[in-house]
Amino acid sequence: MSDGTGLTRGDKNRNARLARLRALVPRDHALVGIDLADEVQAVVVTDHDSRVLARRRVKARAWQLGSVLEWAARQAYGAGFAGITVACEPTGHRWRVLDQLATDRGIPLVCVQPLLVGRAREGEDYTRDKTDDKDAVLIARLAAELRCYEPERSDETWARLRHLGARRARLVAEATACIQQLGDLLECVWPAVLAAAAQPMRSATWRACLGVVLQRCNGDPARLRRLGRDRFIAAVRRELPRWGGTVRIYSPIADRVFTALTDHTGVAVQRPGALERAHLVLEDYRAVRLRLADTEHRMIDVLDTLDLTGLVTSIPGLSPIGAATILAETGDLRRFHSPRAVVKHAGLAPRERSSGSYSGQTRLSGRGRPRLRLAAWRAIWGALRANPVYAARLRHLTTRPDNPLTPGQARAALAAALLRQLHVIVTRRVRWDAALAAPPAADSPRAAA
Numbered sequence: 001m002s003d004g005t006g007l008t009r010g011d012k013n014r015n016a017r018l019a020r021l022r023a024l025v026p027r028d029h030a031l032v033g034i035d036l037a038d039e040v041q042a043v044v045v046t047d048h049d050s051r052v053l054a055r056r057r058v059k060a061r062a063w064q065l066g067s068v069l070e071w072a073a074r075q076a077y078g079a080g081f082a083g084i085t086v087a088c089e090p091t092g093h094r095w096r097v098l099d100q101l102a103t104d105r106g107i108p109l110v111c112v113q114p115l116l117v118g119r120a121r122e123g124e125d126y127t128r129d130k131t132d133d134k135d136a137v138l139i140a141r142l143a144a145e146l147r148c149y150e151p152e153r154s155d156e157t158w159a160r161l162r163h164l165g166a167r168r169a170r171l172v173a174e175a176t177a178c179i180q181q182l183g184d185l186l187e188c189v190w191p192a193v194l195a196a197a198a199q200p201m202r203s204a205t206w207r208a209c210l211g212v213v214l215q216r217c218n219g220d221p222a223r224l225r226r227l228g229r230d231r232f233i234a235a236v237r238r239e240l241p242r243w244g245g246t247v248r249i250y251s252p253i254a255d256r257v258f259t260a261l262t263d264h265t266g267v268a269v270q271r272p273g274a275l276e277r278a279h280l281v282l283e284d285y286r287a288v289r290l291r292l293a294d295t296e297h298r299m300i301d302v303l304d305t306l307d308l309t310g311l312v313t314s315i316p317g318l319s320p321i322g323a324a325t326i327l328a329e330t331g332d333l334r335r336f337h338s339p340r341a342v343v344k345h346a347g348l349a350p351r352e353r354s355s356g357s358y359s360g361q362t363r364l365s366g367r368g369r370p371r372l373r374l375a376a377w378r379a380i381w382g383a384l385r386a387n388p389v390y391a392a393r394l395r396h397l398t399t400r401p402d403n404p405l406t407p408g409q410a411r412a413a414l415a416a417a418l419l420r421q422l423h424v425i426v427t428r429r430v431r432w433d434a435a436l437a438a439p440p441a442a443d444s445p446r447a448a449a
Helices: 009-024 066-078 094-104 114-125 132-144 156-189 191-196 204-216 221-243 251-260 268-305 320-330 339-346 370-386 388-399 407-428
Strands: 029-035 040-046 052-059 083-088 109-111
Touching: 029 066, 029 132, 040 066, 040 132, 052 066, 052 132, 066 083, 066 094, 083 094, 083 132, 094 109, 114 132, 156 191, 156 268, 156 320, 191 204, 191 251, 204 221, 204 251, 204 268, 221 251, 221 268, 268 320, 320 339, 320 370, 320 407, 339 370, 339 407, 370 388, 370 407, 388 407
Parallel strands: 029 083, 083 109
Antiparallel strands: 029 040, 040 052
């Protein structure tokens, strides 16, 4: 608290946010709530008390709503309002189309969270009744109550990073699905080959060996024993560059795969078909890896264009693609008024449970962008190996005598710290400082402050 007002930092941030929203939703503007759909749009014009001034159902695509906005403005002017503010749910891509149409006409637009609309629907008459016309009124009412937010309006470079990040997330999911499917198939019909390496799919030699076998075996790996070890190794060496390796192979893994060729453990009747399918899945995996590498290269190029690569990778252990994946989910960090806002956006902020003398267990809110939480979580796992500050913080959080955290909780706390530090680095254009990132000593001036 400060200035003798009794206001906390949260109060001041909330007041500032409400002031920004009030500028977008002034009291002399009517509210235009639009429940966006594919072909039929429900539109309602209301005042700030949710009294309906006009209503329409329009059979039109999102790009055809310009005339609807002009109609809504005329209805508002006729009712004595100085203008309109458009409100909608940010579902799918149509809200971006509507935002463009509103911007071209100088009309402010705000978004209302679908979760709030769902709960307002239940609180309206306790029936959970849902229609597009009622939802349009609820959207307008929530906007009038300032239970809305200003949507992100990124430039072309940040928008490109957003789209590349979404593509990378899909490709990672596809690659993971291929790995799991391949493991299931081999475990069923040829489990011996999985024991040839501790982490098979991470070994370029193992992948090259499997590629050679599945290409030539025709459902019976023992056929390749006729090649002999030397010719088998030579074939693997030729295959290795297709899997990101060099001409040097790891002989112990190749020898174990060659030995497994005559192992008949597995479901014999399923082996020919399953190995053919495994070959197709392996080729799918290789193609996905190539597309993923190209997408990551493009994301790093965008990071270079933003002149952020050197800044974000000043954090030891944070790779350029790890930072680009996080920034693809956050967008331009300058749109967040504080580092804590980024943490809340990711759903990594603690959720307090206290009332009077009761104090419950604090958990993460879990509200926000799941892919942002996942990106920060993955980045921390890599950074812990090379960042002594994070490693020391993890040890402290898990071993402190007062309220020690589990390893998972500690990594979540470090992921939140990473997001806060990235906000400072990107918005202030400063490099990571280990002295500032490390927790202050108990007797230091920073700790006292």
